[in-house]
Amino acid sequence: MAYQIGHAGPLPxxxxxxxxxxxxxGFCIENGALLFLLCLIYKLAAVGAVIxxxxxxxxxxxxxxxxxxxxPGIFGILYVALMTLTAFMVSASEGAYRTIQxxxxxxxxxxxxxxxxxxxxxxxxxxxxxxxxxxxxVFVHVIYYHxxxxxxxxxxxxxxxxFCFSLxxxxxxxxxxxxxxxxxxxLWAGAIGLLTxxxxxxxxxxxxLLLALLFLLxxxxxxxxxxxxxxxxxxxxxxxxxxxxGDYVARQILTLTQSTPELRTSxxxxxxxxxxxxxxxxxxxxxxxxxxxxxxxxxxxGATGYQHWARNAYGDLPGGFAMNVHGETxxxxxxxxxxxxAIVLTYALTLALNIWNYLRRVGGFGTASTAKTPLxxxxxxxxxxxxxxADTLMFSLIMLFGFYVSSLPGLGRYRPAGxxxxxxxxxxxxxxxxxxxxxxxxx
Numbered sequence: 512m513a514y515q516i517g518h519a520g521p522l523p524x525x526x527x528x529x530x531x532x533x534x535x536x537g538f539c540i541e542n543g544a545l546l547f548l549l550c551l552i553y554k555l556a557a558v559g560a561v562i563x564x565x566x567x568x569x570x571x572x573x574x575x576x577x578x579x580x581x582x583p584g585i586f587g588i589l590y591v592a593l594m595t596l597t598a599f600m601v602s603a604s605e606g607a608y609r610t611i612q613x614x615x616x617x618x619x620x621x622x623x624x625x626x627x628x629x630x631x632x633x634x635x636x637x638x639x640x641x642x643x644x645x646x647x648x649v650f651v652h653v654i655y656y657h658x659x660x661x662x663x664x665x666x667x668x669x670x671x672x673x674f675c676f677s678l679x680x681x682x683x684x685x686x687x688x689x690x691x692x693x694x695x696x697x698l699w700a701g702a703i704g705l706l707t708x709x710x711x712x713x714x715x716x717x718x719x720l721l722l723a724l725l726f727l728l729x730x731x732x733x734x735x736x737x738x739x740x741x742x743x744x745x746x747x748x749x750x751x752x753x754x755x756x757g758d759y760v761a762r763q764i765l766t767l768t769q770s771t772p773e774l775r776t777s778x779x780x781x782x783x784x785x786x787x788x789x790x791x792x793x794x795x796x797x798x799x800x801x802x803x804x805x806x807x808x809x810x811x812x813g814a815t816g817y818q819h820w821a822r823n824a825y826g827d828l829p830g831g832f833a834m835n836v837h838g839e840t841x842x843x844x845x846x847x848x849x850x851x852x853a854i855v856l857t858y859a860l861t862l863a864l865n866i867w868n869y870l871r872r873v874g875g876f877g878t879a880s881t882a883k884t885p886l887x888x889x890x891x892x893x894x895x896x897x898x899x900x901a902d903t904l905m906f907s908l909i910m911l912f913g914f915y916v917s918s919l920p921g922l923g924r925y926r927p928a929g930x931x932x933x934x935x936x937x938x939x940x941x942x943x944x945x946x947x948x949x950x951x952x953x954x
Contacts, residue, residue, distance in 0.1 A: 539569045540626045541638055545645060547619075551904045552649060554670045559903065563615040570622025573629075580917065583865055586858035587913025591616065591906045593814070593847045593854060600813025609814055616906045624914040636689075643682040649675040654709070666713040674904070676710055676718040681891050684725040687880035717894045724890045730880055793837055796821070800836045800845040811848035814901075835900040842901060858909075862889060862916050869919040885916060 543566045550559035580588075595613040599606030627635065649672050657666045667673050683690070683706065691699045703726075710718045727736060800817050812820065817836050836842035843851050866885045873882050892912055899905060 536569055536572050537626065537630070537634075540566060540623060541641075543569070544623055545641060547907075548642075548904075549645065549649075551902075552671050552674060556903070560612075560615060563619040566622050567615070567618040570618070570625065573622070573625055582861040582917075583858070583913040584910075584917040585913075586854060586861055587910045588617065589854050590858050590909050590913075593843075593851045594901050594906060595814055597811075597847060598814040598816075600810070601816050601819045605815055605819070612903060612906070616903065616910060620907060620910040620914065624911065624918070628918065639682060639685070643679065643686070646675045646678040646682060650679055650709070653713075664712055664714060667715065671904070673713065673715050673718075676713055676715045677721050677891060677895065679706065680710070680718055680722050680725060681887060684729055684887055685881055685884050687729055689881070717898050721891055721894050724894075725887055728876065728883065728886060728890070730877070792834065796834060796836055797838070797841040800841050804844040804848070807845070807848060809848045810850055811844065811846045814846055816846045817842070837900045838898050839896045839901075858913070862912070865916045865919060869916075885919060888912060888915070 543562050547559050547562045547566070550556070550562060591613060595609035596606070598609040627638075653666050653669050653672045653675070656669045657663070660668075662668065683703065687699065690702070707722060710722060726739065731739075796817075799821070803812060803817065803820065815835075818834070821834070836845060839855070843855055847854075866889055869885060870876065870878070870883075876883070876886075889912075892908065895908070896905065
């Protein structure tokens with residue numbers, strides 16, 4: 512099943528692709544996407560909205576081409592619609608604001624998807640390198656900011672910059688073979704070791720888990736994985752046992768396996784540094800959200816419904832009582848109900864099936880690191896969606912990933928036609944870099 516947006520045109524030739532990459536249109540789309548990410552990280556929402564509108568305007572100058580929506584893309588759009596348009600159930604003003612947000616995200620992600628469907632593998636490689644450089648630069652800024660303010664642990668107080676911890680992990684593993692080929696396995700191991708230490712100090716659990724997951728899926732040998740598992744487990748165990756009482760990093764590690772205690776509202780006021788105990792706040796919010804879900808089981812309360820309820824219930828009480836629900840496993844039931852759960856599970860299922868079929872096509876889990884990009888991003892998305900609050904960054908990631916997985920070649924009935932050929936190179940939208948030349952070769 513596939514739906515077509517736009518008008519079919521002649522297949523672009525490689526010279527036309529190069530002309531697009533070198534044009535001001537390509538420059539604006541690529542750098543606009545990078546600037547948009549920085550705006551979200553540093554919470555410059557108004558500037559980010561202007562950038563999205565600019566990307567949409569520039570995208571109108573792209574050559575006309577059919578844009579196919581297959582199940583992952585379709586359900587990605589429906590998912591984001593649930594997270595935005597249902598705000599009309601809360602209020603007309605909130606619904607209007609979220610509708611504008613939805614349209615900006617939808618239009619800009621279609622433009623970005625359409626652009627990256629046309630450019631060469633080398634250009635995609637250059638873009639991901641720029642993205643990694645930006646991620647590292649923000650990571651360094653986070654470290655400098657916290658050290659300069661006397662915080663040697665718990666690096667989460669600079670806007671939403673902690674997103675770059677997981678981003679750097681993801682890009683490092685996507686580029687594993689490339690880095691090993693240029694710098695050697697020893698420097699690769701050193702870079703991952705340094706990244707591991709910094710992430711542990713930061714206290715960012717999503718990055719902990721993503722690092723462990725991608726390492727297990729990486730191209731390291733089985734013996735290396737076993738050694739790292741044993742040494743890492745022993746090191747973490749020793750640190751937790753020797754750490755002083757109340758140590759934040761040790762507490763974050765322990766919460767991976769221990770449940771958070773339930774506290775009454777009055778007990779929160781006895782904690783002086785509540786910002787360092789985000790788990791307690793989240794447990795309280797999630798408990799309230801679960802109770803509200805049982806009161807509104809079918810359609811939920813609508814997007815932003817929980818925060819609207821919490822503001823009415825708790826007003827301006829300090830400590831995060833009126834914050835958004837963090838994690839889709841908790842937000843989705845209370846705000847979108849059983850209908851929303853069904854749509855999102857279908858989105859996840861279509862992603863998983865498409866990625867599984869793609870991996871079978873390209874050689875399984877032992878293929879090149881860049882060829883495992885869809886699998887790595889899937890792991891990243893699962894961890895991100897189950898831990899963070901719904902925002903513009905999340906909406907953009909959901910849609911883009913749906914479009915990306917829709918574009919993967921070798922997916923049979925989900926793809927109306929195979930990858931197109933541009934002067935001998937098999938070209939598929941968003942396809943991980945080396946596989947663009949590999950798909951279609953006899954095995």
